[in-house]
Every structure is written in structure tokens, then in C-alpha cells.
Amino acid sequence: MDTKSFAPRLRLLATVLAAAALLAAGCRREPQPAGQAGSGAPHRGGTVVTGWTAEPGGVNDLILPASQPTHEMLFRVFLHLVEEQSDFDQHPPTFRPQLARSWDWSADHKTLTFHLRDDVVWSDGVPVTADDVRWTWQAQMSRDVVWEGADSKQWITDVEAVDPHTVRFHFSRVYAKQLLDANEGLVYPKHAWEKLPFSEWRKSGDWFKQHLVVDGPFTIGSWQPQQQVVLQRNERYYEKGLPRLDRVVMRLVPSQSAGLTQLLNGELDFLPQIAPGDVKRVQAAPQLQLIAYWFNVYVAVGWNNENPLFQGPEVRRALTLGIDRQKIVDTLLGPYGRVADSPVLTMVWAHDKSLKPWPYDPAEARRILAAKGWRDTDGDGVLDKGGRPFSFELLTNAGNQLRTDATVMIQDQLKQIGVQAMPRQVEFNTLMSQTNEGKFAAAILGFTMDTSLDLRSNFHSRSIVEGANYVRYRNPEMDRLIEQAASQPEMLAEKPYLDQIQQLVHREQPVTFLWESQRLTAVNKKVKDVRPTLAFSFFNLKEWWVEPKP
Amino acid sequence: MVGRTEALSRTLAGFLLRRLAASLLLLLLVLTVLFFLVRRVPGDPTQFGEGSRLTPTQRERLQELYGLKRPLLAQYLDWVSSVSLRFDWGTSLSQQRPVSAALLDALPATAILAFSGLAVEYLLALLLGIAAARRPGSGLDHAIRVGGLLLYSLPIFWLGLMAVLLFAYLWPVLPSSHMHSVDVDLLSPAQSLLDLGRHLVLPALVMGFGVGGGTARYVRARLLEVLGQDYIRTARAKGLSERRVLWVHALRNAAVPIVQLVGVTLPGMLSGALLIEVVFSWPGLGLLAFNAILARDYPLILGATSFSATLVILGNLAADLAHAWLDPVVRNEAA
Numbered sequence: 001m002d003t004k005s006f007a008p009r010l011r012l013l014a015t016v017l018a019a020a021a022l023l024a025a026g027c028r029r030e031p032q033p034a035g036q037a038g039s040g041a042p043h044r045g046g047t048v049v050t051g052w053t054a055e056p057g058g059v060n061d062l063i064l065p066a067s068q069p070t071h072e073m074l075f076r077v078f079l080h081l082v083e084e085q086s087d088f089d090q091h092p093p094t095f096r097p098q099l100a101r102s103w104d105w106s107a108d109h110k111t112l113t114f115h116l117r118d119d120v121v122w123s124d125g126v127p128v129t130a131d132d133v134r135w136t137w138q139a140q141m142s143r144d145v146v147w148e149g150a151d152s153k154q155w156i157t158d159v160e161a162v163d164p165h166t167v168r169f170h171f172s173r174v175y176a177k178q179l180l181d182a183n184e185g186l187v188y189p190k191h192a193w194e195k196l197p198f199s200e201w202r203k204s205g206d207w208f209k210q211h212l213v214v215d216g217p218f219t220i221g222s223w224q225p226q227q228q229v230v231l232q233r234n235e236r237y238y239e240k241g242l243p244r245l246d247r248v249v250m251r252l253v254p255s256q257s258a259g260l261t262q263l264l265n266g267e268l269d270f271l272p273q274i275a276p277g278d279v280k281r282v283q284a285a286p287q288l289q290l291i292a293y294w295f296n297v298y299v300a301v302g303w304n305n306e307n308p309l310f311q312g313p314e315v316r317r318a319l320t321l322g323i324d325r326q327k328i329v330d331t332l333l334g335p336y337g338r339v340a341d342s343p344v345l346t347m348v349w350a351h352d353k354s355l356k357p358w359p360y361d362p363a364e365a366r367r368i369l370a371a372k373g374w375r376d377t378d379g380d381g382v383l384d385k386g387g388r389p390f391s392f393e394l395l396t397n398a399g400n401q402l403r404t405d406a407t408v409m410i411q412d413q414l415k416q417i418g419v420q421a422m423p424r425q426v427e428f429n430t431l432m433s434q435t436n437e438g439k440f441a442a443a444i445l446g447f448t449m450d451t452s453l454d455l456r457s458n459f460h461s462r463s464i465v466e467g468a469n470y471v472r473y474r475n476p477e478m479d480r481l482i483e484q485a486a487s488q489p490e491m492l493a494e495k496p497y498l499d500q501i502q503q504l505v506h507r508e509q510p511v512t513f514l515w516e517s518q519r520l521t522a523v524n525k526k527v528k529d530v531r532p533t534l535a536f537s538f539f540n541l542k543e544w545w546v547e548p549k550p
Numbered sequence: 551m552v553g554r555t556e557a558l559s560r561t562l563a564g565f566l567l568r569r570l571a572a573s574l575l576l577l578l579l580v581l582t583v584l585f586f587l588v589r590r591v592p593g594d595p596t597q598f599g600e601g602s603r604l605t606p607t608q609r610e611r612l613q614e615l616y617g618l619k620r621p622l623l624a625q626y627l628d629w630v631s632s633v634s635l636r637f638d639w640g641t642s643l644s645q646q647r648p649v650s651a652a653l654l655d656a657l658p659a660t661a662i663l664a665f666s667g668l669a670v671e672y673l674l675a676l677l678l679g680i681a682a683a684r685r686p687g688s689g690l691d692h693a694i695r696v697g698g699l700l701l702y703s704l705p706i707f708w709l710g711l712m713a714v715l716l717f718a719y720l721w722p723v724l725p726s727s728h729m730h731s732v733d734v735d736l737l738s739p740a741q742s743l744l745d746l747g748r749h750l751v752l753p754a755l756v757m758g759f760g761v762g763g764g765t766a767r768y769v770r771a772r773l774l775e776v777l778g779q780d781y782i783r784t785a786r787a788k789g790l791s792e793r794r795v796l797w798v799h800a801l802r803n804a805a806v807p808i809v810q811l812v813g814v815t816l817p818g819m820l821s822g823a824l825l826i827e828v829v830f831s832w833p834g835l836g837l838l839a840f841n842a843i844l845a846r847d848y849p850l851i852l853g854a855t856s857f858s859a860t861l862v863i864l865g866n867l868a869a870d871l872a873h874a875w876l877d878p879v880v881r882n883e884a885a
Contacts, residue, residue, distance in 0.1 A: 049732050063646055066603070146611050148604040202615060205646030222735050225655050226833030227728055230735065249732050254831050258727065261714065265722050267732075429593035429846055466606055 046546035047247040048527050050270040050537075051259035055252050056229055059220065060193075060208040061186065062139055062147040063201050072272075072538045073229060073250060077216045078186035081114050081133070082179070084451065086533040091349050092491035093451045095179065099128060099187060099215070109174045109489070112182055116165040120238045122189050122213040130161035135190035144198040152184040176491045177452050189213045217243040217542035227252060243542035260522070263288065269524040269546075272537035275401075276336050282522045294347045295519040296449045296534040298340040299403065300511040301394070301410065302471040307441050309392055314368050316509040320358045322365035322417040328409050329515050332402055336520060340513035342502045343458065345449050347534075350495055352502040357513070365417045376418055383418035391420035392441035395434070398425040403444045406514065410444075435470040444514070445470070450535075453494065455501055456482050459510065473510035562874060569870055573863045580859040581633070581852070585626050588851050594618065595643040595846045616643055618848075629849075633856070640849035644842065649853035652838060659729055660834030663757065663826065664819035666750055668812070670758020671765055678762075679769025684796065686774055694766060701763025710756045710829035717752060725749050727831040753830040757823055761815070768811065772804040779803075806873055813869020817861035 056073045057064040064070055082095040082103065100114035120128040137159040140147045155175065160168040169182045192213045196204055212220060214234055221232035231248040251268065253259035260278050262268045264285055274282060274290075282290050303310035303319070310316055329337045341357040344350050374383040374390055383390040394410060396403040407423035414421045421442070426434070434440045447458065456463060460482050463469035478501065485497035505511075521537060523530050526547050533539040596604065596612045604612070613619050617628070632638045639649035682694040701709075718726030725731065731745050776782065777800050785795050824836030831837075839854035841847075 047732070057644070058646060065644075143611060144615070146608050146615065148608060150608070151603060151605055202646055203641040203648075205642075206651065224730070224734075224833070225652075226659075226837055227730065227831070228732065251728070251732065252831055254727065254828050258714070258829075258831075261719055262726060265719055265726070267726065427593075427844070429844060430591075433593040 042244055042529065042543075042545040043548050044241070044244050044545070045246050046548070047249065048245055048269045048544060048546060049249040049251055049267065050272070051251055051253040051262060051268040052272070053253060053256060053259065055226060056250065058205045058208060059212050060188065060201070060205070062145050062188070063205070066148065068272075069250065072536055073220075073231065074186060075216075075536060076218045076231065076248075076538055076541050077214045077220065077234075078188065079120070079128075079215050080186060081116075081183050084180075084183070086535070086539070088349055088451045089347055095183070099133075103179070109178075110171045112169040112171070112178060113162070114167050114169075114182075116167065117238065118165050120215055121236050122192070122215050123219050123234055123236050124192070124213045125236065126189070126191050126213070127164070128187070128189075128215050129164040130167035131164070132187050132190045133167040134159045134161045135194060136185065136188045139188065139198060139201075140185055142198040145201050147185070149184055152181045156181065174489055175486065176488050176494060177454075180452055187215075189215075218248065221247065237542075239542070244545040245541075248538075248541060248544075263522055263524070266524075269527050270530070270537075271522045272519075272532070274520045274522050276333055276520065279336075279520060282520075287524055287526075289523050289525050291521040291523060291530065291532060292336060292518045293521075293532060294345070294534070295517060296345060297446045298343070298345060298449065298516050299406075299444065299446050299514045300340065301514065302435070302443050302445050302511045303509075304438060304441050304472060305474070305510055306438060306472045307392070308388075309390060309441065312372065313508040315372055315374075316512070317358065317507075318365040318368035318372075318417070319414070319419065320509050320512040321361045321368070322419065323410055323413050323512060323514075324360040325357065325512075325514055326360065327413075328406055331409065332405055333515060333517050337515045337517040340516045341506065342513070343447065343449065343455055343505055344453060344498060344502055345516055348449065348451070348453070350453055350498045352499045354499075355502060355506050358506075358509075362413075362417050369417065369419075374418070381415070381418065382420045389420065390418065392422070393424050394421040395424050395426055395431060395440055395443040396445075397428045397431045399428070406444055438464075438470075438472055443470075447511075453491070453498060454486065455498075456486065459501070459505065471510050473508075475504070475508065478504055562871070565874060566871065569867050573867050577856075577860060577863055578630075580863075581630065581856050582626070584852060584855050584859070585629060586622075588848055588855075589622060591846070593846050595848060629852070639853035639856075642842070642847055642850040642853075644845040644847040644850065649849050652850060653835065653853055653857055656833060656835045656838045659832060660820060660823075660827075660836070662746075662750065663753055663823065663832055663834060664816065666754035667757030667761075667819055667823070667826075668816055670754050671762040671815075672812070674758060674762035675765035675769050678766035679773060680796070680801070682766070682770040683773035683777065691770075694770070698763035698766045701759055702761065702767070704760070706756065706760040706823075707825040707829055709760050710753070710826060713752050713756050714829070724752050726752070727829075729833055753826050753832055756829075757819070757826050760826075765811065765815075769804070769808060772807050773800055776800045776804045809872045810869040813865045813872065814862075817858070817863075817865035820858075820861050 052069045054067060054069050056070045057067055058070070059074065059077070061070060061074050079099045081098060081100040083098040085094050085096055087094055099116055099120060101117045103112060103114045105112055114133070116128065116130060116133075118127070122128060137153065137156070139145050140150055140153055155171050155173050155178070156169055157172050158170045160170065162168055171178055192211050193208065195211075196207055209220070209223065214220075215237075217234055217237045217239070218231040219234045221230040223229050228249055228251040231250065233243055233246055237243065253262060253268070256271070256274060257278070259268060259271045260274055260281065263271045264281065279290060282288050301323075303316055305311065325339045329339055338346070339357045340346075341355050342351060344352065369383060369390075373385045375385070376383050378384065394407050396407050404423070404425060407421070411421045411423055431443065435443055435445070457467040458469055459473055459478050460467065460469060461474040461476075461479050464472050464474070481497050481501045481504065485494040485501065488494045488497070519532070521532055528545050528547065529540065529543050531540045594613070595616065595618070596609045610619075617625060629640065632640065637650075639653070641647065642649050642652050645652055678694045678698060682691040685691055714726045717724045725748060729746060729749050730742070731737075731749075734742055734745060737745055782795060782800055785799050790799075820835075823834075824840055826832060827834045827837040828840065835854055835857070839851065842850035842854060
């Protein structure tokens with residue numbers, strides 16, 4: 001998911017080496033497997049050691065590329081105005097007060113006023129005020145800072161500090177995601193960081209660490225580059241009694257399998273993601289607990305819609321019919337995956353439940369391709385038309401075993417209908433470069449879904465240049481539906497348009513959906529009340545506790 | 551005697567100057583090739599990964615801020631002058647900090663690992679090489695040669711993984727990774743040093759054993775070559791003990807190529823034994839460079855690689871000087 005905020009946008013992502021090496025997984029409301037909840041009164045104190053395959057990038061995410069470890073850490077160190085809840089399975093997500101104790105709207109719905117808590121202070125004792133909120137917005141919009149989430153603020157014309165505990169957001173238009181957009185991004189300490197001009201920010205990562213003050217439940221105790229970051233309790237955190245842990249160590253591990261070894265021998269207490277193939281090892285260890293929950297990524301084959309091979313929905317649908325997706329899911333994911341059929345994930349309130357995945361039907365696929373003029377005229381087993389064989393490279397990112405295995409299975413299945421797919425692994429940055437520039441035929445990619453359900457980035461024709469429509473899909477009907485959905489005043493009103501979009505994608509198959517999957521988290525049973533969400537393994541970190549040693 | 555020493559000094563100084571000049575030219579050539587090679591790799595530092603929301607306009611702005619929109623030649627000239635005149639490698643694009651700071655952070659870890667690995671390697675190589683050379687053709691000699699070849703042939707990452715499996719998992723007596731324990735902040739300096747020692751054991755042994763087998767064969771071969779020389783026969787004929795022949799006469803002469811080998815090996819180790827560092831989560835230069843490459847962090851890639859190139863060139867220079875100093879033929883020529 002786009003962990004940049006709780007108000008992420010749906011966007012394509014080619015899953016990162018580490019996260020991608022495994023499943024994209026899915027999410028459910030608040031997973032609380034048996035035995036994981038604490039028995040008895042929560043204990044205060046103790047340390048939990050967690051393992052990560054990548055290191056947090058720094059302490060100021062306005063100048064950092066999006067990364068899971070960075071946001072896992074920073075979201076426990078700094079606060080948002082409000083906190084989005086993971087209750088989006090039946091309706092749009094709701095919000096809980098955080099830095100703001102309440103909020104209200106003007107009559108024309110173009111002004112949103114937050115009333116800030118008066119008991120929140122930075123870790124140096126300075127109160128958190130509306131000035132911090134306004135200054136953070138200025139930093140977010142600075143052309144020198146180049147915050148990658150700045151697009152979410154495009155309709156905000158001003159942020160006004162009315163008094164120390166009242167801040168007002170002014171919008172140029174009314175739309176459904178105004179609260180999401182106002183809440184986008186963390187609030188940073190003006191008094192500590194304003195000394196550095198915005199123009200210096202992108203070369204001053206160390207400076208922010210040296211001038212760190214926080215208002216979240218944890219602060220950063222120590223940072224050993226390429227080794228570990230130690231979070232320790234912020235004694236000035238406003239929620240009394242929280243956090244329960246003294247320290248949380250984010251330790252870098254070379255790989256998920258190495259992390260699992262360390263978890264098994266007790267060096268780690270928590271591993272946010274393990275491979276499906278490792279589930280048995282976790283289940284066989286009496287001290288460990290497996291937490292499985294649906295995650296917010298779907299994996300699909302993106303067809304370059306501008307490539308002559310893939311032009312026309314019939315051909316793309318034939319390719320989908322020629323891929324046995326259930327077999328791929330059963331083989332690679334077992335019970336921890338399911339066939340995907342929509343860009344709106346099955347677990348989300350706006351998913352169109354009337355959709356049924358296209359079946360595996362190679363005979364129908366062959367018939368459609370023949371009707372479109374694809375025949376094996378030279379008897380080499382590969383269809384051809386006008387002298388051109390139906391042959392292409394199927395890319396995926398190197399290091400992702402799951403997707404590599406899928407490319408091989410797809411190659412074998414498409415061969416049965418006379419289509420030659422040639423698997424090729426490329427390094428992640430190279431793959432992103434090729435897909436951005438449209439220099440590819442087909443690629444297995446991960447797409448992240450967030451709760452804003454904004455499909456513009458992936459399927460609007462304008463996003464071919466401006467966004468993440470890597471498959472270069474153009475359809476005026478799609479553009480119209482996306483714009484109509486985005487112009488609704490509230491999210492529930494978007495549902496009819498989202499249904500039509502899903503049906504159009506289903507008919508036209510600009511991508512062939514492969515799977516949704518579960519994220520598999522392993523945790524030592526001594527750690528209690530661990531409740532990861534689709535966005536964060538550390539979602540309720542402040543509530544975790546460990547049983548004292550007897 | 552004084553004149554002889556002066557002549558030797560002048561000769562060595564001249565040699566040093568010539569080699570230094572050649573080394574600087576070589577370094578410039580390497581940096582130039584590196585610069586253009588790195589920029590030919592697909593992708594760029596603004597090509598963020600999963601979940602990135604960077605718009606094309608923002609990417610262009612970042613490229614502008616990073617100076618990537620200027621002509622490549624202008625970027626190259628700026629970079630070379632900045633590095634050579636101000637020793638400034640620029641700012642890491644992925645870490646938003648000076649490249650030199652990132653390199654200096656990683657250098658101690660790599661240096662500790664490299665010198666420890668080197669010590670293990672040469673201790674092993676000298677022990678096994680001498681033992682084998684003393685009784686050529688014996689069962690022990692065969693065992694050492696085959697064992698050395700086997701060790702040298704094994705992929706070092708596999709050796710590392712097996713060491714972790716054996717000594718950190720099946721028989722958990724040593725830590726499997728990292729340079730320090732989780733609680734290092736709470737330890738006294740002496741405990742911290744001990745903690746470092748425990749963490750160093752496995753990576754240093756793997757690094758030393760991984761290459762030590764090959765070096766043992768090299769030591770054996772050099773020793774056997776020396777032991778066949780006339781002056782060794784003369785020494786034996788003079789009635790010197792076999793121990794003295796071996797340790798004083800043979801080993802001293804065999805040391806010249808062995809020292810040269812150290813000069814070549816050490817810079818490689820210092821520039822980061824990537825696989826070892828990855829397997830053991832050792833926070834050194836190799837890991838730093840690897841992550842920089844994935845992120846297309848041009849300044850950091852160039853900083854790390856030019857640092858390595860410098861070390862290799864200096865290492866070779868040092869080896870040549872050592873050779874000139876140790877080799878009596880060179881000394882006599884100088885005199």
C-alpha cells in the first residue's frame with residue numbers, strides 16, 4: 001500500500017524486492033488470532049526486537065522515497081491530525097481523533113476546521129500548535145522540498161492558523177476526499193526544523209536526525225546505520241500509560257529467510273512478512289504465532305495496450321482465458337491467496353461482488369484468437385498473423401521468486417493456446433524505468449490499493465503521461481467514469497461509478513488479474529496484543545506488551 | 551655505506567614518484583570510465599520504487615535539483631573537479647547526506663572485518679602452506695592441497711550460510727549476524743568490545759577460510775620453489791638445521807610474492823566483501839555500494855567505487871614498494 005498516508009491512492013507498484021519477494025497480502029479489519037491477545041493485565045516495560053529487510057530512510061519523510069520501514073517507524077514517532085481506521089470492509093473508512101480532538105465543516109463544505117488537543121507537546125516540552133500544521137503544509141508544497149505526496153494538497157488553497165489550537169484548511173472545490181487530503185502527511189516540528197531553509201533539506205538527512213523532536217508514542221533512541229534503529233518510549237506522549245514497551249528495535253536482516261532463522265532461534269521477536277513456504281516452520285515452533293491477513297496489493301499481468309499484439313479487448317480477454325489462474329494461486333500461494341478479478345480488492349466495501357473471474361478456458365481462447373486472425377500458418381506451434389508470430393517477453397522484477405514462478409507457469413499455459421511468452425527477470429529499477437517509458441510488452445506487476453479508491457492513476461488516459469497508467473490503456477468511457485466518481489461529494493456516492501469502472505475493466509482486461517494474497521506475519525507469543533492492519537505491521541505498536549519473565 | 555643508503559633512497563623515491571604519477575593517471579581513467587558507465591545503466595535516482603507517487607513534473611524538478619538535467623560532460627567535469635580539488639564526493643541522493651559521511655560511517659566496519667579476515671586467511675595459509683611444503687607428496691600435503699582447493703571453490707555466500715546454520719542455529723554458540731547485539735547501547739566499553747568480538751568470529755572465519763585455501767596452495771607453491779633453489783642447498787650443506795633453513799632462508803624469500811599478494815587482496819577486502827556483508831548484515835562498504843546501485847544513487851555509487859579503486863591502486867603501489875624494499879636484487883641494483 002501507499003503507506004505515505006492513511007489516505008493513499010490506488011496506484012500501480014512493482015513490488016519491492018523485499019516486500020515483493022513474497023506475497024502481496026491482504027487485509028482484514030483488525031486481525032486478532034487466538035492466543036495473540038494478552039492474558040491478564042498488560043505489563044509495562046520490556047523490549048521487542050523486530051526484523052526488517054530494508055532500513056528506514058530517515059526521519060523526515062517529505063524528502064524520502066516511500067518505503068514501508070520508513071513509514072512504519074515515522075508513523076509511531078510523529079502524529080497525524082486524525083487517524084484513519086481500517087474499517088473499510090463495509091463502508092468508507094472512519095477516522096479517530098489524534099492530534100485534533102475534533103473537526104467541523106463550513107456550510108459550503110470548502111473550509112475544514114481542526115480543533116487541536118492542548119495537551120500534546122513535542123519531546124522538548126514545546127506545545128504542538130496550529131503553526132506546526134501550517135508550516136508543515138508550506139514545507140509539503142515547497143518546490144525545493146519536492147514531497148511526493150504534494151499532489152494530495154492540490155485543492156487546498158491555504159492553511160490558516162486561527163489560534164494555537166485551531167487550524168483551518170481552505171479548499172478550492174468540494175469533493176469526497178477532502179478530509180483524507182487534509183490529513184495526508186505527518187505534522188512536523190516548526191520550532192526545531194524551520195532553522196534549515198527548504199532549499200537545504202534534500203542534502204541534510206543527518207541534520208534532521210540531530211534536531212529530532214517528536215510527539216508520537218516513541219522517539220528514536222539510537223540509530224546504527226545498516227544495523228538497527230532503536231525506538232524508545234517518548235515520556236512526554238500525551239496518552240497516559242502508553243506506549244507499554246520501553247523499547248522496540250528495528251533490526252536489519254539480510255533476507256526474510258535469514259530473518260526467520262533469527263526468529264526461530266530467539267534473536268527476533270517479530271517478523272512482518274514470511275514466505276508461504278515457511279509457514280510450516282513457524283507453525284512447528286511452539287513459541288511462535290502466525291498472523292495472516294488480507295493485504296492491499298493485487299498482482300496482475302500488465303499488457304502494454306499500445307503494443308500491436310495486445311490491442312483490442314478480445315485478444316486480451318483470450319489471454320486471460322488462456323491462463324489458469326486458480327492453478328497458479330493453488331500452486332504458489334495455497335490457502336493464502338485467491339484469484340483477483342478487480343482493481344478494487346475483494347475486502348473493500350466498494351468491490352463489485354457481481355463480478356466473477358474469467359474461467360480457464362483454453363478452447364475459447366483459441367477460438368477468439370482464430371476469429372481475430374491469429375493462426376499457426378507455419379506449423380511451429382506459435383500463432384501468427386501477417387507474418388508476425390504471437391511472441392513477446394514477459395518481464396518481472398528479479399529477486400521475486402513468486403512472480404518468477406508465475407512467469408514460468410504462464411509461459412507453459414499460454415503455449416497451449418499457441419502464444420509464446422518468454423519470461424525475463426530484470427532488476428527492479430530497470431523494470432520501473434521500462435514500464436514508465438512503455439518499453440515493454442507484458443510484465444507481472446504489483447498494484448497497491450488504498451482506501452481512497454482513486455483509479456485515475458492506473459486507468460485514466462491522462463495518467464499515461466502524468467501517472468501510473470503503465471499499461472497505456474485508453475478509453476474515453478473509462479476517463480468519464482473516473483472523473484464522475486472523483487466529482488462526487490462523498491465516497492458512498494462513488495459506488496455506482498466504481499461498479500461501472502470495475503465492469504469495464506473486467507470486460508476490456510487491460511491487465512489480467514492474477515491474485516490477491518495474505519500477508520503472513522510471525523511473532524513470538526510472548527508479545528501480546530499485536531494487531532497489524534493492511535497498512536502497517538506496527539499499527540498499534542503503542543499497545544504491544546510483553547509478558548514479564550517469571 | 552652512507553652513499554649506498556642515499557643511492558637506495560634516491561632510487562626508491564624516483565620509483566615512488568613514477569608509480570604515484572602512473573597511479574593518479576590510472577585513477578582518473580578509472581573514475582572517468584565509472585562515471586559514464588554508471589550513467590549508462592537504465593533507470594535513475596528519481597525512479598522511486600513501490601508506492602511512489604512522484605509525478606512526472608516532480609521527477610523533472612528533482613532531476614533539476616540533483617543537477618541531472620545538465621549536459622553529461624558538464625556533470626562529469628564538475629564531479630571530477632569537485633572530487634580532485636575539494637575531496638567532495640557530493641551528496642547521496644538516497645540518504646540525503648554527504649557521500650563522505652556515508653563512506654566514513656561504513657569504513658570502520660569494513661576495516662575491522664577485512665583485517666580480521668586477512669589475519670585468518672594468512673594464518674591459515676601459512677600454517678597449511680608450510681606444513682604441506684615441508685613434506686611434499688605426503689598424505690598431509692595431498693589433504694591440504696585438496697582441502698584448500700575445496701575451500702577455495704566453495705561459494706563464499708554458501709560457506710557463510712552453512713556457518714550460520716551450524717553455529718547460530720543448530721548449535722547456537724555465536725550470533726548469526728550484525729556487528730553488535732541488540733542491547734549494545736546498554737553495554738560498557740569492555741563488554742561492547744567483547745560483543746563485537748563475538749559477532750566478528752563467524753564473518754571473519756568465513757572470509758578467511760573462503761580465500762585461505764587458495765592462498766595456502768600459493769604459499770606451498772612459492773615455498774617449494776624457494777626450497778629448490780641453490781642457496782637453500784648451500785644452507786643445508788653448511789649444516790643449518792631444517793627449521794632454520796625453512797623459517798629464516800626459505801620463508802623470507804618466499805615472503806616477497808606473498809606480501810605482494812596481500813597488497814592485492816587487502817584493498818579488495820577493504821572495499822567491501824559484499825557477499826559476506828550481506829549474509830552477516832555487516833554494515834560495511836560493500837552493502838552500502840550495493841544499496842546505492844539499487845537506488846541509482848549516482849554520487850554514492852561513484853564515491854564507493856572510486857574509493858575502492860583508490861584502495862586497489864594504492865594497494866598495488868604499496869605491494870610494489872614492499873617488493874622493491876624486500877627484494878635483494880632490487881636493493882642491490884639501487885645501490
